[in-house]
Amino acid sequence: MRDANNYIVFLLLVASLSSTATSADNSEQSRPFYRHLIYLKESGQQEKILPTVVKYETQGLLKNETINARLVLARSYQDMGVYLKSASILEDLIAAKVLKGAVLDEAFFYLAKNYFYQKKYADAENVIKKTGGISDRGLRSERDHLFTLIFLAQGKYQETQDFLRDNWRNVLSVWGMYSKFNLAVAMLKSGKIDQGMTLLKDAGSRQGKTLEELTLLDKINQVMGYLLIRENRPDQSRQYFEKVRLQGGYSNLALLGAGWASYMLKQYNQALVPWEELIGRDIRDVSVQEAMLMVPGVYEKIGRHDVAAERFKVAIDYFQEEFDRLDRSMALIKNNELSAIIKKTVYTGERDMNVLLNLSSPGVSHYLRQLNEDKGFSKLLTDYWGLQSLSYELNNNLVMVNSLEPSMTSIKNNTGVNVPTKSSLIQRSSTLKQEIDNALELAAQSLNQSALHLLEARKKHLSEYLIQARLSLVRIYEQLEKSTQNG
Amino acid sequence: MSRYYLAALLCCLSLDVLAVDRLEMDAVSIKGNSELPKSLYIVPWQQAEQSALNGQLVNDLLESILTPLDREEFLRGLVSEKQ
Numbered sequence: 001m002r003d004a005n006n007y008i009v010f011l012l013l014v015a016s017l018s019s020t021a022t023s024a025d026n027s028e029q030s031r032p033f034y035r036h037l038i039y040l041k042e043s044g045q046q047e048k049i050l051p052t053v054v055k056y057e058t059q060g061l062l063k064n065e066t067i068n069a070r071l072v073l074a075r076s077y078q079d080m081g082v083y084l085k086s087a088s089i090l091e092d093l094i095a096a097k098v099l100k101g102a103v104l105d106e107a108f109f110y111l112a113k114n115y116f117y118q119k120k121y122a123d124a125e126n127v128i129k130k131t132g133g134i135s136d137r138g139l140r141s142e143r144d145h146l147f148t149l150i151f152l153a154q155g156k157y158q159e160t161q162d163f164l165r166d167n168w169r170n171v172l173s174v175w176g177m178y179s180k181f182n183l184a185v186a187m188l189k190s191g192k193i194d195q196g197m198t199l200l201k202d203a204g205s206r207q208g209k210t211l212e213e214l215t216l217l218d219k220i221n222q223v224m225g226y227l228l229i230r231e232n233r234p235d236q237s238r239q240y241f242e243k244v245r246l247q248g249g250y251s252n253l254a255l256l257g258a259g260w261a262s263y264m265l266k267q268y269n270q271a272l273v274p275w276e277e278l279i280g281r282d283i284r285d286v287s288v289q290e291a292m293l294m295v296p297g298v299y300e301k302i303g304r305h306d307v308a309a310e311r312f313k314v315a316i317d318y319f320q321e322e323f324d325r326l327d328r329s330m331a332l333i334k335n336n337e338l339s340a341i342i343k344k345t346v347y348t349g350e351r352d353m354n355v356l357l358n359l360s361s362p363g364v365s366h367y368l369r370q371l372n373e374d375k376g377f378s379k380l381l382t383d384y385w386g387l388q389s390l391s392y393e394l395n396n397n398l399v400m401v402n403s404l405e406p407s408m409t410s411i412k413n414n415t416g417v418n419v420p421t422k423s424s425l426i427q428r429s430s431t432l433k434q435e436i437d438n439a440l441e442l443a444a445q446s447l448n449q450s451a452l453h454l455l456e457a458r459k460k461h462l463s464e465y466l467i468q469a470r471l472s473l474v475r476i477y478e479q480l481e482k483s484t485q486n487g
Numbered sequence: 488m489s490r491y492y493l494a495a496l497l498c499c500l501s502l503d504v505l506a507v508d509r510l511e512m513d514a515v516s517i518k519g520n521s522e523l524p525k526s527l528y529i530v531p532w533q534q535a536e537q538s539a540l541n542g543q544l545v546n547d548l549l550e551s552i553l554t555p556l557d558r559e560e561f562l563r564g565l566v567s568e569k570q
Contacts, residue, residue: 145558152555175558182555189553215565219556226549249568253548373568375560382563 034065037072046076047389051397054425060411067098071107078114080390081383082439087114105131109143116146121154141175148182160186177203177216193231200224204243217243218250225257234264241274252278256287259294268298283318284370286461292318293465297472305476305483312473319466325366326459332363333451339444342384367455377450384443387436394433401425 033056040048053073056062062069070089077086090111093099099107112128115121128147134140144167151160164183180203187196204220221243228237238261244254255274262271275298278291296311332338341359353372357365371377405422 142558149555149557178556178558178561185553185555212562212565216556216561219552223549223552226552230549249564253552373564375564378563379560 031065033061034069034072037069041072041076046079046386047393049073049076050390051393054397054429059407060415067093067103071103071110074107075110078110078117080386081117081379081443082387082390082436083114083118087111087118090114102135105134106139109134109139109146112150113146116150116153119153121150124150125154145175145178145182148179148186152182152186155189157186157190161190174210174213174216177206177213177220181216181220188227193227197224197227200227204240214245215248215250218245218248218254222250222254222257225254225261229257229260229264232264234261237261252281252285252287256290259291263294263298268302272298283322284367286458289319289322289462289465293469296469300472300476305480309473309476309480312469312476316466316469316473319462319469323459323462323466325363326455326462329363329367330452330455330459332361333448333455336448337361337364338451339448342381342444342447343388345385345388367451371451371454374450374454377447377454380443380447380450384440384447387440387443391433391436391440394429394436398426398429398433401429 037049037052037056040046040052050073053062053069056069057066070093074086074089074093077083077089090107094104094107094111108127108131112124112131115124115127124146128143128150131143134143144163147167148160148164151157151163161183164179164186167179180199184196184199184203187193187199200220200223204217204224206217208214208217221240225237225240225244228234228240238258241254241258241261244250246255255278259271259273259275259278262268262274272295275291275295278288279295281288283289283292292315296308296315299305299308299311338360341356341364344359345355353369357368360368372381401422
């Protein structure tokens with residue numbers, strides 16, 4: 001992969017050097033082709049960028065924009081999760097010293113981001129420190145955000161606080177919310193509980209307009225609520241849970257927390273309100289399962305043993321059914337059914353959760369959405385689809401090389417530029433395709449492993465609820481029997 | 488002369504102290520009524536407390552939700568939620 005890359009960098013250096021004499025003309029000529037790449041990037045057609053860059057480079061169409069095109073390509077690879085390839089392009093561009101000023105800063109920034117996603121945190125920190133005063137405000141905010149993530153990932157909480165204290169006021173509003181949240185995390189993790197909570201409270205008090213801001217506020221209020229529960233201040237925590245929108249992604253955990261706050265205050269009837277609402281939701285959610293266990297527990301507390309027994313029985317049935325379903329799904333995944341379904345998406349061309357759900361058997365589809373809520377699984381799936389698209393496009397590229405041959409010969413004859421031969425292009429594309437296909441296989445295995453690991457964790461949680469519910473039911477039956485004897 | 492009497496008296500007293508009486512005792516044996524049923528009643532002095540149900544999520548949750556937010560990841564989550 002490295003050789004193929006060096007070859008392309010060599011090509012772009014030749015192109016950039018040979019173009020300096022007539023740079024003004026070339027710049028005008030090459031701009032539409034470069035803009036086409038930008039269009040592909042902005043419209044989310046990442047997988048088309050590599051074949052297009054190869055095609056334009058081969059035809060000598062990029063001229064002055066060759067370096068910018070390579071940067072676009074590196075970012076596309078990064079978006080598709082092909083980190084090694086993306087890093088290798090950026091490292092080569094930086095080593096070739098062809099980048100200057102803002103473009104060089106941009107390359108450092110994307111390389112740091114790349115290392116961060118590869119979990120090479122020390123390398124990421126070294127590289128991001130090389131970015132100078134980025135003039136673009138949006139990119140600067142993104143850079144500062146990445147800076148804090150790199151510090152936090154290494155457990156450098158004090159450095160995070162120092163950095164953000166100096167910088168978070170400068171960042172754009174929505175980035176500022178993330179910065180405040182991350183600063184609060186750094187403070188809380190380093191034991192500065194009151195300061196961290198004050199900061200969170202401040203971040204959560206603003207008005208949200210967009211869906212992103214509203215969801216972010218939900219997240220902040222949810223964390224505040226649970227922090228106050230941990231600090232044994234349930235009376236205060238309830239108000240934060242109540243701020244979380246009922247239809248948002250954080251509502252289940254907020255309802256659970258609101259119930260716990262009332263339960264801790266021994267206001268059992270009030271605890272029933274959010275928990276009864278919660279148990280009407282999807283049983284696959286762990287917070288719903290916990291509410292199913294707690295509702296009969298509340299009835300037992302308030303002396304309604306008959307209702308408690310009935311509700312515990314219902315919960316046990318639900319838990320048992322869910323337990324069996326998990327077992328069946330895990331057996332299917334162990335049989336590679338999940339990876340087989342994901343592989344099928346290459347033929348549909350569309351890659352989102354709905355397509356995947358339609359292709360799956362009920363046993364697998366039952367947990368797919370829940371699995372995708374896990375950020376690790378979701379990232380793996382996105383990366384897999386990125387690689388899959390790239391492999392598909394490279395296949396097309398191999399077919400396309402034949403039709404490019406006349407243009408390549410014509411360029412060679414007219415300009416004398418050493419254009420790659422058909423066989424060398426086919427070899428390059430084939431090598432790339434082989435590497436991408438190997439990566440695809442590894443990614444499919446990782447997806448399978450991740451799914452099994454997540455379902456196993458759910459099963460463990462559920463089995464603990466099941467045991468608690470059964471023991472509670474036995475206890476209630478004894479109490480009911482005793483009261484019958486006494487009565 | 489009186490000194491000899493005193494010495495003889497002291498010797499007689501000390502011999503009295505050294506002479507220990509021995510008492511032979513049998514081992515104590517307690518016999519119960521083997522015809523009575525063998526059962527034990529423990530009377531609770533107060534009502535047993537209801538065993539607490541553990542809110543596993545509440546205990547474990549904070550560590551998992553108190554993680555830094557990456558905007559890119561957060562937005563990806565929003566997209567999949569919309570689907």
